[in-house]
Amino acid sequence: MKAWLLNGFGLDNLVLGDTPTPTPKKGELLVKVGAVSLNFRDKAIVDGIYEPHLVPKPLIPVSDAAGTVVAVGEGATKFEVGDRVNSHLYSTWIDADPLPDAPAHCIGMPLPGGLAEYMILHEDRVARAPANMTDAEAATLPIAALTAWYALVDFANVQPGQTVLVQGTGGVSIFAVQIAKALGARVIITSSRKENLERAAALGADDLVNYRSHPKWEDEVLRLTAGKGADLVLDVAGGDGLNQSVQAARAGGAIAQIGFLTGQTANLDIMPVIFRQTTIRGIAVGTLKAFERMNVFLENHAIKPVIDTIYPFAQAREAYEHLARGAFGKVVINVA
Ligand SMILES: NC(=O)c1ccc[n+]([C@@H]2O[C@H](COP(=O)([O-])OP(=O)(O)OC[C@H]3O[C@@H](n4cnc5c(N)ncnc54)[C@H](OP(=O)(O)O)[C@@H]3O)[C@@H](O)[C@H]2O)c1
Structure with a gap:
């Protein structure tokens, strides 16, 4: 062959x-x-x-x-x-x-x-x-969609009305927008490109933050959530930006640590994690059973x-x- x-x-x-x-x-x-x-x-x-x-x-x-x-x-x-x-x-x-x-x-x-x-x-x-x-x-589907699904559903059990922060407009993040919206969540998405933010909005993203023009994008997330922060952050960037994800998540909120686009190590400031009682959970795609449940959901919600x-x-x-x-x-x- x-x-x-x-x-x-x-x-x-x-x-x-x-x-x-x-x-x-x-x-x-x-x-x-x-x-x-x-x-x-x-x-x-x-x-x-x-x-x-x-x-x-x-x-x-x-x-x-x-x-x-x-x-x-x-x-x-x-x-x-x-x-x-x-x-x-x-x-x-x-x-x-x-x-x-x-x-x-x-x-x-x-x-x-x-x-x-x-x-x-x-x-x-x-x-x-x-x-x-x-x-x-x-x-x-096998990696990008299942990773987004596993983080949103199996890990965080996102509920209607909760706020999810999605980083960038790559494969995982775009599936995350589609699935989180179908779950009834509010989605804040970041991107380095204006046109990608507009395309994410067309898919249902509620709030758009350009992380190039707003390097302190966590402040924008706090502004958009009346100082509270997101219930769940899907961190695909990794590196020291994890500290920004901690700030962008609400007190008692969660970070699904998915990616390492900017680095495989992080210099993490521990005190905010303690004071904000943040859960940081590594995500490694997901299970076959979750894959099967996700495929039913995607079909039922006509997500392409x-x-x-x-x-x-x-x-x-x-x-x-x-x-x-x-x-x-x-x-x-x-x-x-
Ligand atoms: N743990 C797991 O199970 C798992 C599963 C899948 C993927 N991953 C990891 O997750 C990451 C993303 O995967 P992917 O397949 O979605 O990648 P991808 O399709 O290549 O997406 C890359 C996008 O990420 C955005 N990005 C880059 N640097 C960023 C930054 N500093 N802050 C915010 N966004 C940034 C950019 O979006 P804009 O162009 O919009 O700025 C870029 O287009 C990778 O590190 C990958 O290895 C992990």
Whole structure:
């Protein structure tokens, strides 16, 4: 089969080549990949800044895929040839509490990903793709949508009328706007770009803050909430900006620590966390059960993923470059 193979770090070492088509073993599905979507994680893996010691070479990269089952291994009964499925990043994390060894079973690194004509997925570790979505749309769900869902619903149990602060207009954040609005929350969103803020408003975001023209964006959040702060902050930026998220969250509020766009370490001022009694919770995407619940919710609320650009398979590297420049919503690669 044709596959993109990462032979070393750097985009120049991501090359289109031939590799044997895998055969499904016991309980496994052979999936013809329809589309994949890119996440910051995929780029960080190629750049060699995401757990580089765990990256096998060559690696078929990209964790988020949607496709069609074309063969089933011995004893696999849950899916049939023709069913459409989604990969699930933390493939062994099915329900309940996080597993200590979950990162060892991640699709797209260290396990092979979906940037190939075919991939193997275990029948116990896939979600059914929503019937009302194309493969390109469904491919956006496994990380970005599920992370937003898990933070908003499984962690914070956001209620109508509560205020959610969303940072930036990337993949996770745009899903967060759509899901939080469908939950009845008020959404404040930040962005470096005026046009992206306007597009977020068109998706339902209530209040817009430009974090370039307002570097102290937490003050804007406090102003917009009459000094109270947001009930939940989805922090995708990471770094020392975590201190600003603490200020932007209400007393007794919560921060879902999702990202590390500006840094993987933070110099955290502990006293405000104590005085404001802030809960800071790391989020690692979510469970398969949450994925299944989310897909029902997305269908019921007719939420369609926001796709910035769809690239053909041959232009996978251009898709990575697009992600690096910044996208509004998701960057997708059609494989089929
Ligand atoms: N823990 C998890 O489970 C999990 C899951 C998914 C993603 N993540 C992490 O979350 C982060 C975002 O992921 P993504 O896939 O949504 O990325 P993405 O699609 O590449 O989004 C990047 C966007 O983030 C915004 N941004 C950049 N720097 C910012 C800053 N200092 N403050 C506020 N916004 C900023 C920019 O929006 P504007 O152009 O609008 O300024 C940029 O376009 C990454 O670090 C990723 O690794 C973690």
